[in-house]
Amino acid sequence: MELFASSRASRERVRDRFTNLPEDVACQILSFVSFRDSARVGCVSKRCREFSLCVLNLDFDSAYAIYVRDRLRLLNCLDRFLFQRGEKEIKSFRIHWIFEGESARNDEHFRVMSWINYAVKCNVGSLNLELSMFGGMMTLELPPCIFHCKSLRHLIVDVLNTGGKILKTPSFACSSNLQSLKLKNVTIEEEFGKWISWCCKCIKELSLEQVFKTERISIQSSSLESFSLASDYRWCSDDLLKLSILNISGEKLGKIHIQWKTRRRGIDYLQIFAPNVKDLTLIGIFMNYLSLGKLMWLEKSIIYPLGIYHFDKAFEILCSVSRAKVLALIGDIIKVVFREGIMTPPLDNVYCFSMLGTLTDDLVPPMAILLKTMPNLISLRISNAVIPLNSSTNSSGFNISYWKSLNLAFVDHLEYISIPIFNGDNEVEFAAYLLENARNLKRMVIYHSGQHSAIKWLQNKSFCYSTANVIFMEPVKQLIKKTKETERRLMF
Numbered sequence: 001m002e003l004f005a006s007s008r009a010s011r012e013r014v015r016d017r018f019t020n021l022p023e024d025v026a027c028q029i030l031s032f033v034s035f036r037d038s039a040r041v042g043c044v045s046k047r048c049r050e051f052s053l054c055v056l057n058l059d060f061d062s063a064y065a066i067y068v069r070d071r072l073r074l075l076n077c078l079d080r081f082l083f084q085r086g087e088k089e090i091k092s093f094r095i096h097w098i099f100e101g102e103s104a105r106n107d108e109h110f111r112v113m114s115w116i117n118y119a120v121k122c123n124v125g126s127l128n129l130e131l132s133m134f135g136g137m138m139t140l141e142l143p144p145c146i147f148h149c150k151s152l153r154h155l156i157v158d159v160l161n162t163g164g165k166i167l168k169t170p171s172f173a174c175s176s177n178l179q180s181l182k183l184k185n186v187t188i189e190e191e192f193g194k195w196i197s198w199c200c201k202c203i204k205e206l207s208l209e210q211v212f213k214t215e216r217i218s219i220q221s222s223s224l225e226s227f228s229l230a231s232d233y234r235w236c237s238d239d240l241l242k243l244s245i246l247n248i249s250g251e252k253l254g255k256i257h258i259q260w261k262t263r264r265r266g267i268d269y270l271q272i273f274a275p276n277v278k279d280l281t282l283i284g285i286f287m288n289y290l291s292l293g294k295l296m297w298l299e300k301s302i303i304y305p306l307g308i309y310h311f312d313k314a315f316e317i318l319c320s321v322s323r324a325k326v327l328a329l330i331g332d333i334i335k336v337v338f339r340e341g342i343m344t345p346p347l348d349n350v351y352c353f354s355m356l357g358t359l360t361d362d363l364v365p366p367m368a369i370l371l372k373t374m375p376n377l378i379s380l381r382i383s384n385a386v387i388p389l390n391s392s393t394n395s396s397g398f399n400i401s402y403w404k405s406l407n408l409a410f411v412d413h414l415e416y417i418s419i420p421i422f423n424g425d426n427e428v429e430f431a432a433y434l435l436e437n438a439r440n441l442k443r444m445v446i447y448h449s450g451q452h453s454a455i456k457w458l459q460n461k462s463f464c465y466s467t468a469n470v471i472f473m474e475p476v477k478q479l480i481k482k483t484k485e486t487e488r489r490l491m492f
Contacts, residue, residue: 027056054085058093059093061097093124099132123150126154150177179202187213209231218246222251227257232259249273256272267284268289272291274293275294280292280300281301285306291316301324302354322347334370344373347373351379355382375409413440415443416442422448431444435462446472
């Protein structure tokens, strides 16, 4: 009797509850695991096979097959899976494929394109193509059905290698229902911007990252809400980054991020018409013409442009972003605009301000004028692009008495500040001034190298004059500590 009870209890423990689930629930569970694991589940039983064939999220990755024989087996397996699956709906489809071997490239390319056609037949909603096309193929021509697919809302195309493969512009014959388009590591033709403007009437998000050899991008959209453009010479040859003219226009644009980081050539002509934008970022080299227009609803703006040396251009930029509540500026623009005797735009809305630069003697007076225009400032962050551990800078000409003589209104409201102290005394004096006079200061973070002789003096002053939480941090030591902790975790 005890043996029978034990056997029955054992069967209760191993009871298969998964296959008894409703099909939609089981498919939802399998959507959280990788496609490879989902295929393994399909080998357990006929019922599980039905579940695996109904998964709405597909992920085909050639990384699982390194050798030619394994790749051929994987191709046949994936083709067989799609044949057995039929034309069931696909929610999202990711294809990560590296084309290797001259003899096999044409066959693999044909099969990948057939998978894309299959996805369109299954009313795919999101398509992510990560394709590495080495060798002779210089043009990536996607099946036209992608851009005419009525169900497709999100499309990502990433040509993994940095050779600047050309993405052929779709036909202007039919409109597209795309809402989000992200392109990376591709060369787009000038007509591509026209296609976005004329054929993508529903597009809300457009992201262009590492766009090669393209000299002109012009987009006018009545539906676009987010636009981002990014490049970084550290990840590709500087000769591939040739963008010279950028024109973006859209009344619904709420977010614009442009980061064009090159060593030599910047954007010659940048014009933005986005009166309702709320989040604006400009980082990089902008040479001759830069126009932002009136930004009436701006809330956050990061302005780090290089190549702005004339007052008229810098002043126009500052006037455009003067309504921002969160503002970040590079020190070079502050030097150009905020000079003695020159009228400056009011920055009453700014409550959080960040500055990229070192408090050298030629920057302190312009920065002081800038801070006078921010009476409601609550948070102040000063940062350096690099940590100048052993460099000597001319930054010792302004003491606490200078800052006291300015009667800065924001000091009574200031609650948070972070400031680096590596060389010179201007930063030390400014920090000491705030410790003595910022009555509502709650937190101060001081980044230092541990070599500055005034750090101990500031530590004593923080105990005597302020109730704020003052934190002294050494970035280099923190980095070394994190590296050692990572190595220790890897060892054990």
